[in-house]
Amino acid sequence: MRFQVVILAAGQGKRMNSDLPKVLHPLAGKPLLGHVVDTARELASDHICVVHGHGGELVKAALTGEDLAFSLQMPQLGTGHALQQALPHLTKAPVTLVLYGDVPLVRAATLRTLLEAAGKGAAVLTAVLDEPAGYGRILRNKAGRVTGIVEQKDATAAQRKIREINTGIMALPTAKLAQWLPKLQNCNAQKEYYLTDIIALAVKDRLPVTGVQAEDAGETEGVNSRVQLARLERAYQQRLAAQLLEAGVTLIDPQRFDQRGTLQCGRDVQIDVNCVFEGAVSLADGVSIGANCVIKDVAIGAGTRIEPFCHLDGAQIGSDCRIGPYARIRPGSTLAAEVHIGNFVEVKASAIGDGSKANHLSYVGDSTVGRNVNIGAGTITCNYDGANKHRTVIEDDVHIGSDVQLVAPVRVARGVTVGAGTTVWKDSPEGGLIINPKTQEHRAGWQRPRKAKK
Ligand code: UD1
Ligand code: CA
Numbered sequence: 001m002r003f004q005v006v007i008l009a010a011g012q013g014k015r016m017n018s019d020l021p022k023v024l025h026p027l028a029g030k031p032l033l034g035h036v037v038d039t040a041r042e043l044a045s046d047h048i049c050v051v052h053g054h055g056g057e058l059v060k061a062a063l064t065g066e067d068l069a070f071s072l073q074m075p076q077l078g079t080g081h082a083l084q085q086a087l088p089h090l091t092k093a094p095v096t097l098v099l100y101g102d103v104p105l106v107r108a109a110t111l112r113t114l115l116e117a118a119g120k121g122a123a124v125l126t127a128v129l130d131e132p133a134g135y136g137r138i139l140r141n142k143a144g145r146v147t148g149i150v151e152q153k154d155a156t157a158a159q160r161k162i163r164e165i166n167t168g169i170m171a172l173p174t175a176k177l178a179q180w181l182p183k184l185q186n187c188n189a190q191k192e193y194y195l196t197d198i199i200a201l202a203v204k205d206r207l208p209v210t211g212v213q214a215e216d217a218g219e220t221e222g223v224n225s226r227v228q229l230a231r232l233e234r235a236y237q238q239r240l241a242a243q244l245l246e247a248g249v250t251l252i253d254p255q256r257f258d259q260r261g262t263l264q265c266g267r268d269v270q271i272d273v274n275c276v277f278e279g280a281v282s283l284a285d286g287v288s289i290g291a292n293c294v295i296k297d298v299a300i301g302a303g304t305r306i307e308p309f310c311h312l313d314g315a316q317i318g319s320d321c322r323i324g325p326y327a328r329i330r331p332g333s334t335l336a337a338e339v340h341i342g343n344f345v346e347v348k349a350s351a352i353g354d355g356s357k358a359n360h361l362s363y364v365g366d367s368t369v370g371r372n373v374n375i376g377a378g379t380i381t382c383n384y385d386g387a388n389k390h391r392t393v394i395e396d397d398v399h400i401g402s403d404v405q406l407v408a409p410v411r412v413a414r415g416v417t418v419g420a421g422t423t424v425w426k427d428s429p430e431g432g433l434i435i436n437p438k439t440q441e442h443r444a445g446w447q448r449p450r451k452a453k454k
Pocket of ligand 2: 102222223224
């Protein structure tokens with residue numbers, strides 16, 4: 001069956017108390033509306049139209065893709081008025097699926113069931129909630145057929161006891177919309193043109209209206225407040241965590257796990273508590289991640305151990321490496337196999353060869369480091385001359401003592417040893433020792449300054 005999608009996303013979201021339009025608030029690192037657009041794409045509809053209004057250009061700018069049409073709703077007079085604004089953009093596809101920009105977690109499979117149920121009439125996705133407060137309620141007659149929807153604010157005390165709610169998501173016959181939408185009235189508690197009133201119009205036209213109950217009520221929850229947003233975030237994270245557990249990943253505590261992007265895991269990966277994964281992350285077989293790490297756009301090779309409190313961003317990390325605790329690896333870094341990066345070491349835009357180590361308190365930036373290099377504590381690559389960045393090259397088997405400055409551009413050739421406290425500002429030949437000659441003297445009887453008496 002051919003169908004198109006309209007996503008209503010023009011509302012302000014007053015209850016969020018925010019300057020950011022509600023549909024742009026992130027859930028798992030992606031705007032609410034982005035989740036809905038992705039689901040619409042997964043369904044492979046003929047056409048997707050987004051109705052935007054509040055925060056107009058911001059909403060448009062947050063979405064990319066040639067497949068999206070936009071319709072501006074200004075001012076925002078209700079969900080029915082919103083769909084009316086989309087009319088000029090609709091195609092002839094016989095069914096129009098209406099999604100809400102603030103109902104982010106509905107699954108494509110559920111929507112396919114709804115589309116099938118619409119047939120030649122209309123279908124509305126409902127859910128049965130223990131706490132239905134705030135939602136529109138589904139009205140059914142004695143035979144159980146849907147007869148209409150009443151908003152919480154317009155409902156009688158008896159209607160408020162109904163636990164079957166309107167998720168807002170509907171599949172409607174496109175050809176009828178041009179007749180129905182202008183008939184909507186705004187004589188209700190909110191003085192708005194409610195899309196929900198369209199169900200009573202369909203019933204009046206003797207069209208079959210089917211109420212499809214979602215199997216998992218959680219996927220149909222809307223976000224109206226930050227409390228609901230936080231609850232949905234956790235529910236979504238638990239969904240992701242459950243998928244990982246089933247795939248064989250150890251999560252020490254699935255309640256303390258956050259994924260804001262894609263996470264691919266090999267066999268026997270272990271993730272300790274309070275880690276955040278952003279962007280595209282892949283962890284090969286046997287990788288273990290210690291507690292409290294933030295890992296963004298990183299690929300980590302098999303058997304590598306990331307100790308607690310590391311921040312890794314935009315890096316490729318090879319197999320059997322030991323990183324951290326307290327290491328920071330910044331974009332453009334490539335670590336080969338068996339590299340050790342220890343505490344308070346920052347690595348930026350550097351390639352580090354097999355078996356090399358920087359175990360304590362160092363800055364390795366804009367550098368090419370060969371194999372089996374040992375970088376002593378407190379070593380700094382001075383890559384910035386105040387105007388430009390320069391590269392440091394450290395060849396294979398170099399040993400650098402503690403507290404060394406490498407003033408770039410500079411090359412330390414294969415096999416060189418650099419003594420502690422040396423400032424290296426000239427390229428060196430292979431092998432041997434680099435030191436800056438210094439003397440040490442001892443002044444016997446020297447007195448420390450004392451505090452002046454008041
Ligand atoms: C709506 C439904 C309610 C349902 C609930 C499910 C109506 C009248 N009520 O209520 O029955 O239980 O969703 O979550 O439809 N929007 C516009 N333009 C507008 C107003 C809203 O585009 O003029 C968009 C919003 O951006 C939002 C969606 O429509 O994405 C829903 O609007 P909202 O104000 O949150 O409706 P609810 O009060 O939640
Ligand atoms: Ca809502």
